[in-house]
Amino acid sequence: MDLKSFEKQVAVSTADICREIFESRSHSIKIKKEPVAVRNLVRIFKATLKLANQKGFHAMSLRDLCAESGMSMGGLYAYFKNKEELLTLIQEQGRAIVARVLGDQLAGIDDAAQALDMAIRSHLYLSEVLQPWFFFSYMETRFFHAEEGKRAIAGELQTEAIFAGILQKGIASAGFAIPDPLLVAAAIKALLQDWYLKRWKYRRRNISVEAYGDFVISMVRAYGAGQTAKGEK
Amino acid sequence: MDLKSFEKQVAVSTADICREIFESRSHSIKIKKEPVAVRNLVRIFKATLKLANQKGFHAMSLRDLCAESGMSMGGLYAYFKNKEELLTLIQEQGRAIVARVLGDQLAGIDDAAQALDMAIRSHLYLSEVLQPWFFFSYMETRFFHAEEGKRAIAGELQTEAIFAGILQKGIASAGFAIPDPLLVAAAIKALLQDWYLKRWKYRRRNISVEAYGDFVISMVRAYGAGQTAKGEK
């Protein structure tokens, strides 16, 4: 598992999932030719993420989006019925890619320590490759409407639950001892999020994804070891 | 140092600083009577933070702000010349309060371990009492214009430098060993920010500020201890 393989996997998944979105929404998308639609969806998503991450989704006007995507007003509205649906589309696409790629990575690992490594590194690599989407998703969540907002919170709690589960398992198998798995899981999430929220900072300091991953893992390990030591006194 | 004393200190500072803002801006603020101006500034800030944190500063219309603050359009424009200046005013006020309160707390502590405790807890308590401002400041930073944006980044790096300094000192005084103080400082910041960015989560789980503070401190300590252990091998 390295960054390059993630890039490839995400690139393939992105096209696949745009195709799936096109098919599942063929009733509302006015374009009928698949290759055209998929190409334009990719363009729209890329342009939206760029602009929305600069000035915010709300502040990004559809005129801005026309210019950035190289499409026209009418052209855009062939893919969604209003601006909010564009947001839904982007969330749908991102979530689908994340689920697919992470599912592939985490399948069939039993050892808790190994699972912890894998989960942390996978999240980190994925958020590195899909940084614009992760950033967007984090920053815009509070503006989402009811349903989309619930989905975002559910996503946050779900990945947290994955970490908590691994830590719990780690306690059982005695590799490391952690009295408050959920709290540590929350901390792991916070550290992983910091990576894609403040990319500028880590880039400026020449810290690589790999190095940051090592750091997060050693942090969690040290905490587990410290708690063991205390407990064994 | 407990939460209650922070509340009092912040309440006093807020009024003080609104008074100072009024005085320093008496040329641009059209209101001349201090008591009226200070009362209205406090109202405007509170209303702005509430609305901006719900829907975003850009999406918050000044008509919304009229309703929330109980003032009129013309009334608002007596305190700032445009919407952007309102943002500047809020940032100025928040930064001033933070600098004053934290300055009071951290003055004259020499021991590194004690300073680490104090710095973490102070930040945490302050962000608890001033949560709306911290949240606002974090979430809106990316929309700030040149000067205000630089100030925000400088603020982030400055508090990080404080933590890094304490950790460095900790190495020197041999209390704990940390090979990468700046990285650990960044992690501390991320954990402290998570507290005010995801308040809903920690509240839902009945985790108190004190408990979270203990957790962050023990995390850093454990990491320091782990590195010492390795180094001594």
Added chain:
DNA sequence: GTCTATACAACGATAGAC
């Protein structure tokens, strides 16, 4: 299938009555 032109609503900001 894509573009231009336009309708209509909401915004920030100001001028002048009270």
Added chain:
DNA sequence: GTCTATCGTTGTATAGAC
């Protein structure tokens, strides 16, 4: 010192030409 009325601009969304 505060309010109401109104201006010009900019936004989303659509209808109809090509």
